[in-house]
Amino acid sequence: xxxxxxxxxxxxxxxxxxxxxxxxxxxxxxxxxxxxxxxxxxxxxxxxxxxxxxxxxxxxxxxxxxxxxxxxxxxxxxxxxxxxxxxxxxxxxxxxxxxxxxxxxxxxxxxxxxxxxxxxx
Amino acid sequence: xxxxxxxxxxxxxxxxxxxxxxxxxxxxxxxxxxxxxxxxxxxxxxxxxxxxxxxxxxxxxxxxxxxxxxxxxxxxxxxxxxxxxxxxxxxxxxxxxxxxxxxxxxxxxxxxxxxxxxxxxxxxxxxxxxxxxxxxxxxxxxxxxxxxxxxxxxxxxxxxx
Numbered sequence: 001x002x003x004x005x006x007x008x009x010x011x012x013x014x015x016x017x018x019x020x021x022x023x024x025x026x027x028x029x030x031x032x033x034x035x036x037x038x039x040x041x042x043x044x045x046x047x048x049x050x051x052x053x054x055x056x057x058x059x060x061x062x063x064x065x066x067x068x069x070x071x072x073x074x075x076x077x078x079x080x081x082x083x084x085x086x087x088x089x090x091x092x093x094x095x096x097x098x099x100x101x102x103x104x105x106x107x108x109x110x111x112x113x114x115x116x117x118x119x120x121x
Numbered sequence: 122x123x124x125x126x127x128x129x130x131x132x133x134x135x136x137x138x139x140x141x142x143x144x145x146x147x148x149x150x151x152x153x154x155x156x157x158x159x160x161x162x163x164x165x166x167x168x169x170x171x172x173x174x175x176x177x178x179x180x181x182x183x184x185x186x187x188x189x190x191x192x193x194x195x196x197x198x199x200x201x202x203x204x205x206x207x208x209x210x211x212x213x214x215x216x217x218x219x220x221x222x223x224x225x226x227x228x229x230x231x232x233x234x235x236x237x238x239x240x241x242x243x244x245x246x247x248x249x250x251x252x253x254x255x256x257x258x259x260x261x262x263x264x265x266x267x268x269x270x271x272x273x274x275x276x277x278x279x280x281x282x
Contacts, residue, residue, distance in 0.1 A: 038170035038171065038174070039166075039169070039170030039171025039172075039173055039174045040171055040173075041151060041166075041171040041172040041173070043150075043151040043162075043172075044150075045150060045151055045152035045155070045162075046151070046162060049162055071163065072161075072163055074163055074167075088151075088166060088171070090166045090167075090170045090171055098163075098167070099163070099166060112231070115171075115173055115232065119232060119233050119234050
C-alpha cells in the first residue's frame with residue numbers, strides 16, 4: 001500500500017510506501033515531477049498480466065508483486081497485494097520507470113486527484 | 122523504450138468510442154478496452170496515457186468525424202422540420218452516437234477537458250440549427266439531445282452471442 005500525494009508548489013507527485021512495503025519494494029518513497037505524469041487509471045485487471053522479468057524487489061505470484069520489473073522493454077514499478085486497489089500511473093519517457101502499478105487505499109479518489117491535477121496543467 | 126506500436130490507432134479509438142457510448146466511462150474497464158481493441162495493455166497506456174486519455178481521444182474523434190460533419194450538413198437545411206429531423210436522425214446513428222450525451226452526464230461535471238469538448242459539441246448543434254430556427258436554435262438543440270436521451274432510456278434486448 002502506498003500513500004499518493006500531490007505537492008503543487010514543488011510540482012511533485014509522491015508515492016510513500018507504508019510498513020513492510022518499504023521492505024518489499026526497497027523504497028520508502030518515489031517522487032515524480034507532475035510534468036512527467038501522463039495519467040492515472042484504476043485497473044484491477046493489470047494484476048493478471050504477465051509481470052515480465054523481476055529486476056529488483058519481491059514477487060510471490062498471487063500474494064505480492066513489488067519492486068522493479070522489465071516487460072517488452074518497458075520499465076515497470078509494482079507494489080500490489082490486492083489487485084482490486086491497483087492504480088496505474090503512466091509516466092513520460094524521461095522518467096526512470098515507464099509505468100507505476102501501485103496499490104492505494106482509495107483508487108477512485110487517487111485517480112481523481114491525479115486527473116484533476118493533470119487537467120489543470 | 123516500449124516496443125513499437127503495431128495496431129491501428131483510429132480503429133482502436135473507434136472501438137473504444139463504441140464501448141464508452143454503450144457502457145459509459147465507469148462501466149468500461151481497461152479489461153473491456155484491451156479485449157475489444159486487441160491492443161496490449163502496455164501499448165494502450167503508452168499511447169493514451171490512461172483510460173481518461175483514451176476517452177478524451179475518442180470524444181475528440183467523435184466531434185471531428187461525426188458531430189461536426191453532421192452539424193455542417195444540418196446547417197445547409199433552412200426548412201425547420203427538415204433540419205430538426207436531420208438533427209435527431211444524425212444524433213441517433215453511428216456507434217458513438219451516445220458518446221457526447223453520456224460524457225455530458227457522467228464525466229463533464231468532474232473533468233474540465235470533457236466539459237469543454239461537450240460544450241463544443243452542443244454549440245456545434247446549436248449553430249447548425251440557427252439557419253432554420255434562428256434564436257430558438259438552443260432550445261431545439263436541447264430537444265434533439267433530450268430525444269436521444271429518451272431513446273436511450275428504453276430497454277433494449279440483450280444481444281445474443
